[in-house]
Amino acid sequence: MSKLLKPGTYFLEGNIACAEAALLAGCRFYAGYPITPSSELMHHMARRMPEVGGVFIQGEDEIASIMMALGGSAAGLKSMTATSGPGLSLMQESIGLAAMLELPVVIVDIQRAGPSTGIPTLMGQGDIMQAKWGSHGDYEVVAYLPSTPQELFDITIEAFNTAEEYRVPVIVLADKIIGQMYGRIKVPDHSEIKLIERKKPAIPPEKYMEYLPYDSRELIPPFAAAGDGYRIHMTGLMHDDRGYPNLSQEASWKLVTRLVRKIRENARKIAKWEEHWIDDAEYLIVAYGSVSGPVKYATKKAREEGYKVGLFRPLTAWPFPGWRIEELDNSDVIKKFIVIEVNMGQIYHVVREYVRNAEVIHVPGAPGYLPEPQRILSYIKKLCR
Amino acid sequence: MVKELPPAYKDIEPLIRIERLPTIWCPACGLGIILKLYTKAIVKSGIPPEKHVIVSGIGCTGRMAGYVRVDSYHVTHGRAIPFAVGIKMAKPWLTVTVISGDGDIVSIGGNHFVHAARRNHDITVIVVNNYIYGMTGGQSSPTTPSGSKTMTSPFGHIEEPFNIPYLAYAAGASYIARWTVFHDIQLLNSILKAFKTKGFSVIEVLNPCTVFSYRNNIDMLELIRYFRTKAIVKRDVKFEDLRIEFGKPIIIGEFLHRTDKPSFEEKYLELKKKIGGG
Amino acid sequence: MVLTLSVLKTKSKYRPIFYPELCKGCGICIDVCPVKMLEFSPEFNEKGYHYPRIKDGMEDRCIGCRLCERYCPDLAVYVEVKKE
Numbered sequence: 014m015s016k017l018l019k020p021g022t023y024f025l026e027g028n029i030a031c032a033e034a035a036l037l038a039g040c041r042f043y044a045g046y047p048i049t050p051s052s053e054l055m056h057h058m059a060r061r062m063p064e065v066g067g068v069f070i071q072g073e074d075e076i077a078s079i080m081m082a083l084g085g086s087a088a089g090l091k092s093m094t095a096t097s098g099p100g101l102s103l104m105q106e107s108i109g110l111a112a113m114l115e116l117p118v119v120i121v122d123i124q125r126a127g128p129s130t131g132i133p134t135l136m137g138q139g140d141i142m143q144a145k146w147g148s149h150g151d152y153e154v155v156a157y158l159p160s161t162p163q164e165l166f167d168i169t170i171e172a173f174n175t176a177e178e179y180r181v182p183v184i185v186l187a188d189k190i191i192g193q194m195y196g197r198i199k200v201p202d203h204s205e206i207k208l209i210e211r212k213k214p215a216i217p218p219e220k221y222m223e224y225l226p227y228d229s230r231e232l233i234p235p236f237a238a239a240g241d242g243y244r245i246h247m248t249g250l251m252h253d254d255r256g257y258p259n260l261s262q263e264a265s266w267k268l269v270t271r272l273v274r275k276i277r278e279n280a281r282k283i284a285k286w287e288e289h290w291i292d293d294a295e296y297l298i299v300a301y302g303s304v305s306g307p308v309k310y311a312t313k314k315a316r317e318e319g320y321k322v323g324l325f326r327p328l329t330a331w332p333f334p335g336w337r338i339e340e341l342d343n344s345d346v347i348k349k350f351i352v353i354e355v356n357m358g359q360i361y362h363v364v365r366e367y368v369r370n371a372e373v374i375h376v377p378g379a380p381g382y383l384p385e386p387q388r389i390l391s392y393i394k395k396l397c398r
Numbered sequence: 399m400v401k402e403l404p405p406a407y408k409d410i411e412p413l414i415r416i417e418r419l420p421t422i423w424c425p426a427c428g429l430g431i432i433l434k435l436y437t438k439a440i441v442k443s444g445i446p447p448e449k450h451v452i453v454s455g456i457g458c459t460g461r462m463a464g465y466v467r468v469d470s471y472h473v474t475h476g477r478a479i480p481f482a483v484g485i486k487m488a489k490p491w492l493t494v495t496v497i498s499g500d501g502d503i504v505s506i507g508g509n510h511f512v513h514a515a516r517r518n519h520d521i522t523v524i525v526v527n528n529y530i531y532g533m534t535g536g537q538s539s540p541t542t543p544s545g546s547k548t549m550t551s552p553f554g555h556i557e558e559p560f561n562i563p564y565l566a567y568a569a570g571a572s573y574i575a576r577w578t579v580f581h582d583i584q585l586l587n588s589i590l591k592a593f594k595t596k597g598f599s600v601i602e603v604l605n606p607c608t609v610f611s612y613r614n615n616i617d618m619l620e621l622i623r624y625f626r627t628k629a630i631v632k633r634d635v636k637f638e639d640l641r642i643e644f645g646k647p648i649i650i651g652e653f654l655h656r657t658d659k660p661s662f663e664e665k666y667l668e669l670k671k672k673i674g675g676g
Numbered sequence: 677m678v679l680t681l682s683v684l685k686t687k688s689k690y691r692p693i694f695y696p697e698l699c700k701g702c703g704i705c706i707d708v709c710p711v712k713m714l715e716f717s718p719e720f721n722e723k724g725y726h727y728p729r730i731k732d733g734m735e736d737r738c739i740g741c742r743l744c745e746r747y748c749p750d751l752a753v754y755v756e757v758k759k760e
Contacts, residue, residue, distance in 0.1 A: 042484070042487070042488055044484065063666075063669050063670045063673040064673050064674060066670060068487045068488060068666070070483075070487060070666075072480065072513075073509055073510065073512075073513040074509065076477065076480070077477075077480040077509070077510055077513070078480075080473070080474075080477045080480035080481045080484065080510075081480045081481070081483055081484035081487070082484060083473075083481055083484060084453075084480065084481040084482060084483060084484020084485040084486075084487075084488065085484040085485070085487065085488040086484075087471060087481070087484070087485055088484070088485045088488035088489045088492075089488065089489075090488045092484075092488075106474055107474065107477065110473060110474050110477075114471075114473075218448070239451050239469040239471075239485050239489065239492065240448065240449065240451070240469065240489045240491075240492050241448075241469075242448040243469070244447065244448070244467050244468050244469055244470075245469055245470070246415070246463065246464060246470045246471075246472070247470070247471050247472065248463070248464060248471075248472035249472060249473060249474055250472065257415075257418060257464065258464060258472075400697065400698060403695075403698075403751050404693065404695055404751060404752075404753070404754035405754060406745055406754035406755070407751055407754070414751075419698065419750075419751075420698055420700060420723070420750055421749075421750065423749065424700075425700035425701055425702035425703075425725070426700075426702035426703065426704055426749070427749060428749060429749065430748070430749025430750050430751070431746075431747060431748075431749050433749075434751065580747060582746050582747075618702075619703060619704070619707045622704060622707070623707075
């Protein structure tokens with residue numbers, strides 16, 4: 014434990030803070046592939062993992078990296094990989110596998126401008142939908158939206174806890190600015206850092222013939238790692254509680270509903286958001302990630318000039334706290350929800366889903382470029398009348 | 399429902415998920431023989447079953463993991479090797495074996511195969527080569543011999559197949575062997591040797607396939623006779639000469655066994671010790 | 677393989693025993709048997725496969741080579757060794 018970042022205040026690059034947070038959370042397996050702007054995270058892991066006695070490997074591509082991380086997770090280690098948009102696209106099939114096998118894994122996406130190769134060195138917010146819908150079929154993941162290096166640090170630890178508790182892949186949707194910006198990082202006393210481990214089986218390994226890898230009576234099954242002696246079978250095929258392939262309608266219904274219910278029924282526990290200036294708000298801006306910086310600044314300025322505008326900042330893209338948006342919409346006070354994001358409409362659609370009364374407006378942004386505070390202020394003045 | 403196996407299989411019975419028998423494989427497919435040999439190798443290896451892990455991909459051979467009663471993982475197409483590597487690196491004391499088909503390992507999984515061999519990961523990869531993509535109905539694979547008929551080469555395959563032992567050798571594997579599924583005694587010994595080899599072990603197993611036989615208008619039993627009789631065991635042979643041409647004699651045997659190359663896991667352990675991570 | 681009359685008259689201590697429910701009627705054992713003592717039975721199992729049986733009168737032909745046992749992909753036959 015003495016090899017981990019000691020409690021105190023540091024001045025760190027977001028990517029590095031994220032790596033250190035992972036180590037503090039107990040991550041002992043890192044497999045990755047270089048991709049701008051996430052590579053610093055991997056470089057740091059290449060040095061630190063051997064120091065803390067963990068596993069580091071640079072895979073031959075993103076698919077190998079995520080699959081190795083899943084193997085590490087199957088063997089019982091908290092595992093992680095970091096990438097950017099193009100890499101996340103490559104990993105989608107494996108994310109589906111992680112969801113199907115219910116393997117905890119943390120994927121850090123330091124988003125950049127897309128689509129395709131895009132602008133590798135500039136920020137983006139284009140992977141929000143990809144995080145949820147990227148793979149085929151029905152499954153649920155958890156995706157976080159940090160906005161600063163400190164938040165990236167805190168959220169990374171939380172991401173590991175969520176992955177372990179719900180046996181689900183968790184995606185941390187940071188971006189280039191948060192990842193490569195230096196910021197003040199406060200590392201708390203290690204005893205204050207609450208860590209969650211995956212649930213262990215209730216019966217001993219000798220009872221392996223009776224062990225059900227996926228007991229449908231519980232939403233989240235206990236986890237037996239490779240080498241624990243349970244002789245489990247895990248398959249990407251539709252399967253039953255024994256873990257064996259079962260392609261029947263009954264097995265299909267039971268398994269897929271449990272995979273989505275696991276997260277949907279715990280959405281209110283998992284989702285996070287921040288509200289600012291809600292009390293008298295007639296216009297509500299929805300913004301997240303690094304965009305929330307200039308937006309907060311512009312909103313404050315607008316309020317000083319008398320505009321009744323508030324800010325809703327989601328910290329989880331998935332599950333999205335839609336019930337709160339619905340609540341705010343039902344109060345009939347808010348006339349417009351204004352979604353400001355650097356993409357062509359991603360969280361915008363999710364907000365629309367929950368708003369029935371007010372108007373929902375989208376303010377898109379050119380991928381790569383944070384909207385300037387002055388520009389946002391002029392939008393607010395134009396729209397909030 | 400199968401309740402028990404013939405007494406000759408008492409030793410491997412606890413290692414087979416007999417509640418799932420009979421297997422889904424076609425009548426006369428040799429995969430059932432490989433199931434017997436792999437479980438027999440586990441018994442004879444002296445390594446307890448709790449320390450064995452099997453990972454397989456997609457395809458007929460990919461179903462192998464589902465029948466073996468050890469920690470078994472049936473993952474996505476082509477990705478068995480990196481998954482297995484992840485398990486091995488996390489718990490290097492486990493004996494991790496990948497059993498998958500030719501398409502899974504050298505087509506979609508080709509990149510992973512080559513890199514795992516390059517790094518010399520201490521795992522065993524059993525490539526079951528049936529010259530075709532059987533599960534999906536008979537498309538050509540990178541090991542389909544020139545001239546054979548498949549669903550995607552209905553006029554005769556115009557491509558040359560991979561020479562898997564040569565590929566493994568060029569990439570850096572430590573143990574390379576090729577047998578047919580009917581050379582069961584040699585195959586069993588190869589699997590046992592591969593378990594012991596500290597490094598990347600590749601065993602190519604030629605297996606007759608009913609889909610391949612049907613597409614090429616050959617009686618399955620005749621295809622079996624071809625594998626049994628036309629395979630010649632050679633010891634001192636150049637890797638370039640191990641090409642497979644359908645109809646011609648097949649060279650099988652043990653082609654490489656290196657003990658001088660440390661595995662990736664050994665080198666990483668050394669690195670950890672040096673850096674102080676223990 | 678040439679079998680002399682004296683060999684034919686000896687009682688064999690080996691005999692293949694079949695487990696019809698496991699059989700898929702592939703015919704490998706029948707094809708591979710060096711003394712050609714097996715044939716398909718007119719009976720079939722629950723799955724509809726015809727399983728093998730020893731040809732009439734050939735119960736003592738078995739030489740114990742175990743090729744049927746070794747090459748059966750479905751673990752459906754083994755060679756019993758009778759202890760005298």
